[in-house]
């Protein structure tokens with residue numbers, strides 16, 4: 001599943017291809033993905049228009065022009081690749097875009113949990129309006145999270161993975177950041193001290209940054225030979241390492257399952 005670092009890597013790769021370029025043509029090969037695609041609206045608002053920026057909030061990408069932005073989410077299995085023409089070559093190609101002069105981007109998504117939507121300027125979008133701050137944004141501060149966790153009954157791991165609290169943190173990165181911050185994943189979010197929030201946010205950014213740096217900077221090296229995003233190459237400290245020795249204390253890593261999700265942590269290092 002594409003996570004925040006893969007989406008950030010995609011954003012970086014897209015900038016030289018689409019920024020300050022005219023979007024010549026948009027073609028949609030089906031009317032819907034996870035949600036209906038507003039085909040007419042997108043074609044009217046974007047055809048012949050210059051894209052001036054590509055931004056990201058959590059796992060949402062926004063391609064901006066003066067009228068608003070086209071919003072992309074890659075869902076469970078989406079990817080965007082560069083091809084030699086508008087002709088769909090791969091199965092599950094759902095949308096094709098031509099940027100001047102001859103950049104062709106294909107949106108491919110076998111499971112169709114992704115989305116392509118239109119966000120009118122200054123209007124926002126329900127999907128974005130309910131999102132918490134991106135972990136790299138200025139709004140994301142330890143003070144804000146401590147305040148928001150005050151009324152939160154659940155564990156800190158659930159808080160981290162709740163996109164309405166903080167956008168775009170998946171299971172892998174939640175487990176890794178909690179290990180690095182030495183915080184027990186099931187600790188009640190409202191019981192974290194201010195220094196713990198300080199450290200946790202720092203570690204969230206560190207693990208994401210590490211993964212972003214491990215990714216490529218072009219669409220070509222974004223995916224490995226199997227077509228999977230590069231994060232599989234990441235050096236993970238706890239995620240998927242049940243029974244293996246902790247890198248800090250050498251005691252075995254524990255795996256628990258809670259609401260159908262695995263949590264990996266070190267019982268010795270993450271007591272607080």
Ligand SMILES: [Zn+2]
Nearest residue numbers: 246249266269
């Ligand atoms: Zn340990």
